[in-house]
Amino acid sequence: MKRTLQKTLIYMILTVGALFILIPFIWMISTSLKPSNEVLIMPPKFIPSKLIWENYKIALEAAPFNTYFKNSIIVTVSVTAGEIITTILAAFAFSRINFKGRDLIFTILIATMMVPGEVLTIPNFVTLSKLGWIDSYKALIIPWCASIYSIYLLKQHFMSIPDELYNAAKIDGCSDFKFLWTIMVPLAKPAIVTLIILKVISSWNSFFWPLIVTNSKEMRTLPLALSAFTDEFGTEYNVLMAATNIIVLPVIIFYTILQKHIISGVSKAGIKG
Amino acid sequence: MKKIDKLRKSNTFKGLLYIFPATLILIVFKIYPIIKSFTMSFYTDFDYLSGEVYKRGLDNFQYVLRDPDFYLALKNTFYFVLGAVPLSIILSLGFALLLNSNIKLNSFFRSIYFLPFVTSTAALAIIWRWIFNGDYGLANYMVLLLGGKKIKWLTDPSFTIPILVLFNVWKGMGYKIIIFLAGLQNIDKKYYLSAKIDGASKWNIFTNITLPLLSPTLFFVSITSVIGAFKIFDEVFVLYNTGTGPLKSGLTIVYYIFNKFYRHWQFSISAAAAFVLFIIILIFTLIQLKIGKTKSNY
Numbered sequence: 001m002k003r004t005l006q007k008t009l010i011y012m013i014l015t016v017g018a019l020f021i022l023i024p025f026i027w028m029i030s031t032s033l034k035p036s037n038e039v040l041i042m043p044p045k046f047i048p049s050k051l052i053w054e055n056y057k058i059a060l061e062a063a064p065f066n067t068y069f070k071n072s073i074i075v076t077v078s079v080t081a082g083e084i085i086t087t088i089l090a091a092f093a094f095s096r097i098n099f100k101g102r103d104l105i106f107t108i109l110i111a112t113m114m115v116p117g118e119v120l121t122i123p124n125f126v127t128l129s130k131l132g133w134i135d136s137y138k139a140l141i142i143p144w145c146a147s148i149y150s151i152y153l154l155k156q157h158f159m160s161i162p163d164e165l166y167n168a169a170k171i172d173g174c175s176d177f178k179f180l181w182t183i184m185v186p187l188a189k190p191a192i193v194t195l196i197i198l199k200v201i202s203s204w205n206s207f208f209w210p211l212i213v214t215n216s217k218e219m220r221t222l223p224l225a226l227s228a229f230t231d232e233f234g235t236e237y238n239v240l241m242a243a244t245n246i247i248v249l250p251v252i253i254f255y256t257i258l259q260k261h262i263i264s265g266v267s268k269a270g271i272k273g
Numbered sequence: 274m275k276k277i278d279k280l281r282k283s284n285t286f287k288g289l290l291y292i293f294p295a296t297l298i299l300i301v302f303k304i305y306p307i308i309k310s311f312t313m314s315f316y317t318d319f320d321y322l323s324g325e326v327y328k329r330g331l332d333n334f335q336y337v338l339r340d341p342d343f344y345l346a347l348k349n350t351f352y353f354v355l356g357a358v359p360l361s362i363i364l365s366l367g368f369a370l371l372l373n374s375n376i377k378l379n380s381f382f383r384s385i386y387f388l389p390f391v392t393s394t395a396a397l398a399i400i401w402r403w404i405f406n407g408d409y410g411l412a413n414y415m416v417l418l419l420g421g422k423k424i425k426w427l428t429d430p431s432f433t434i435p436i437l438v439l440f441n442v443w444k445g446m447g448y449k450i451i452i453f454l455a456g457l458q459n460i461d462k463k464y465y466l467s468a469k470i471d472g473a474s475k476w477n478i479f480t481n482i483t484l485p486l487l488s489p490t491l492f493f494v495s496i497t498s499v500i501g502a503f504k505i506f507d508e509v510f511v512l513y514n515t516g517t518g519p520l521k522s523g524l525t526i527v528y529y530i531f532n533k534f535y536r537h538w539q540f541s542i543s544a545a546a547a548f549v550l551f552i553i554i555l556i557f558t559l560i561q562l563k564i565g566k567t568k569s570n571y
Contacts, residue, residue: 118530
């Protein structure tokens, strides 16, 4: 009897927590489908009298969402691909190839993790403007194509792969490069998938950096577009929420499909970092 | 002997080749800016495009440390850190403990709590702005239901930091819950078993077994939370429509750095402020590491 009571109480608290998390999302979806005369009323209606899908059409037509989507996808895909390739190569060298200065270089790179990114913004901006990269894909992509955190994480995984495998492959005349891509990478797949997922999410949502290195509408990514959108549709909350949902939805779908990987990946990455 | 030398030479070349792409990017966009930012904060007269420096000194640091806006930013940021970090840690630890107690829908709840973490802060801030709308927002509806009066959430300066704290707790809770759960699952079950045999109470088990054995996770979460909280910017920027909130009540340190750099074009002052932020974060991290060392010798 006492146990059931306890269980019920636990479930109640967990449900209240879940509602606390979900209400803003429900409120967004509900508002985005409301007719204009049901938005600004008190008390608010949670279920609109009829569903106005028009709001999404208005939102999509009000801003060049095609361009923003394209930019966000180009940037996210390139940054993720770039980072994974540089990470795999570097993690392999740091874990398998025994060369002079290896540990020193690795230590210096690890030390940079302690400096907050905001400190680097100004010199990076100057570098990019000297290179003439401001307001271009290069500025949005290249600085993010390497991450010491990812290298560190993958290096740990590579090191757990037994040396015998490497030695045997060497004797068979397998080159390092071939060994890396045909044996190491498939064996470290779970770790690499985690890195890809985390990178996709952080890149898709990134705000501060694109805000600083882009200034034309043609180069803006989705999160920035939204902040500009609010100036135009300040009080038309139904259209604004429709626009917000357009930006949020892809990530939510991505998350729903891959949530098991994401959650186990984050818990592993968190404990190691 | 010669052969080994040759092998090592070729290894060095190969090793450098493999790390070249990553290292090049990290040197240009990470190591160089760290050094540059430090030296730039001492430039008092310079041309940023040509890179010519006419005068150096401590003027930028003097300016920052005398600027009332900077102190306001410090005050607001500290206020935010003090509110957000303990609250989010206590709440997420509590939820993690509940989820860890053999709950059937464990993974279902977990994925809901984690949802805001994967969603763009900018998009979420816009939803929150609508929730805290002074006339028709959901928050005021709740207040009215509870018999209160409408509150001007977003234009009353005294609510700025509390709203930011709530937003931050809401967004980051899921991540911390998952880290705590991983830590809890690492604790060896035999400790609990022997405690049960000894007839220890639940509270005793929590304070004498769970908490000490969880302390590495607890320190990891508190260090990363403090660092993250000190760097708050996106939330304010979007919630207050690219402003700093009523009466600058949402002006934070990173916002100050951003303003100096992006809106006033005072690069060296901005760099100096960024360095002050770095020093503050470093001091806090060192204090926490020190506390962590004395308290977690298990």
